[in-house]
Amino acid sequence: MRDIAERVGVSIKSVSRVLNGESGVSAATTRCILDVADELGFRRNDLARGLRQRDRTGSVGVVLQRFSTWFFDNLLRGVDEVAERRDCLVITAGSRDADRERNTLLALSSRRVDGLIIEPLADDHAFLRPEQAGGMPLVFVDRPPQGIAADTVLADDAGGAHAATAALIARGHRRIAVLGAAANLHTVAERVRGYRAAHRAARLPVDNTLLVLGQDGSDSAGQELVRLLGGPAPPSAVFALNSVCAIGAARALRELGLQHRIALVGFDDFALADLLDPPITVVAHEVNEMGRVAAERLFAQIDGLAAAPRTIVMPTALLERGSGEIPGPGLR
Amino acid sequence: MRDIAERVGVSIKSVSRVLNGESGVSAATTRCILDVADELGFRRNDLARGLRQRDRTGSVGVVLQRFSTWFFDNLLRGVDEVAERRDCLVITAGSRDADRERNTLLALSSRRVDGLIIEPLADDHAFLRPEQAGGMPLVFVDRPPQGIAADTVLADDAGGAHAATAALIARGHRRIAVLGAAANLHTVAERVRGYRAAHRAARLPVDNTLLVLGQDGSDSAGQELVRLLGGPAPPSAVFALNSVCAIGAARALRELGLQHRIALVGFDDFALADLLDPPITVVAHEVNEMGRVAAERLFAQIDGLAAAPRTIVMPTALLERGSGEIPGPGLR
DNA sequence: ATGAAAGCGCTAACAG
């Protein structure tokens, strides 16, 4: 800016005014400044700007475990929609594991984004308390955080799992395998809870050997399913607690040629689920809407309008596509 | 930092030294400073730090048209791998259309990321010349930029398309439809070029009415295919120039019950392509590697080691999975 | 081993 000011022969403040669209500069000067700025290829340094402006950077961070899933693309789209209206840049960063999650979160915070939307991965997010105390708006999605109180947007995990399980039971399934990620994850625990509740409601026992948790790849989930199906008392249906496991299960069933014999329901929709053979039945929710809600809560905090932290639960719906409607032994 | 300094009774500079791991502070003071910093929940303000340090922020930006595709997840993984070794934060942002691409790019640049990896979307990236002149390292991926010279990492579009088309021709196909995005995109033009070259090599004519470009959604691509198949001289095979079109084509063929009658080859692999019925044959390349190479060029520029801009072309391979090996009328 | 002063590029708060 100084260069421009010198070149035009005005004060640096006038340049600042023009470049920020403030009023109070004559049309002629404005023109001239704009021209020189353009000629010089000037770009405002938002580091300095942010530093001066009480650390407002006009950007929010979204930290997700992995991109690329249908889930998070939709989530981001929802966030984007809201942010766009406020001319706010949405930057995202990956947090493949708990350690890197912490680094990423602290790095974005140091860089003074105006707020953070987080899919919590670590067991404990107490390390974010100083940020929160320092006024950093925080919204958690998909899973509630531990060690800190903040706005949280969740899906109805238990309810969705209950509905999925009940639908399988109603089709005559009595042995329903469960494939899922680590049991200590909130989503996993809740979905298992829904699964158990549905059994209880139908006065059916749960065989714990059918619960195979701790799977965090499609392949391992598929292998576990193969193992179960080869065992002495195989399941007639599978409930996959996330889309990664659902894909692993679909692939395994296909390889065994059992895709039309063993029922499969997944939690969370995924791309092409409807194009597989059979199309995969899933428990879905409006992920777009989830992103929108999360962003709205975040901006409410940014604007200082937020009351106490709230937890918002999004409803789920069972999308019956085919794989989940294969009848079990009770009805065959 | 001032708070800490006052609290401990040392100068602000000593605090800075400790917090940045510089030497020259006694162990006792160090300890004390660390304790107080922790107690206060201190986080360094990287805005101020970057401002002072010649605008080094320890972060690079990746700007992509959309996340969520298999393609970009893999690309990001490659970038991440390289960046992680340097403790560099990778932040990504979407650029859904040309306008927003420009905004996003300039915003990241203003925020002084140390470099930018860009999937160019606009027709002209001359607007980035001032950034480049100002020393902002730039690497383009997937498509070459117009209006600016910079490192670029591409797939072998023409070669891959040639191979795919030749394979279809070899299976007896004589009318091969093409479904793709806007013709002005470099990738599209190159892939069409490969398609034509393969026909020329086989001394076959190309029916231009079979080329349906400008499709940027699965659904519209699928509808166009339905239209072609219902026409007077339908194609016996489809070459989809990207995965979005391939998915649209697969869905359309499935709806028409023709998925085992009409051959389909896609450019770019996608998740679950191998699980569809039939599994989708694609022209693939090492996207991971592409990300790695792009990141390496970027860091070379950041380190000031880069020579003149280079264009690197990644080889492609035809992954024959089933859908592309359905024979045509010539061999039926 | 420690500190004082200057200043990165910008804007807030006041003058004129």
Add this chain to the structure above:
DNA sequence: CTGTTAGCGCTTTCAT
């Protein structure tokens, strides 16, 4: 309408 002064939080430079 325009300019001056101060200072955001940090690091650099130089002194002690």
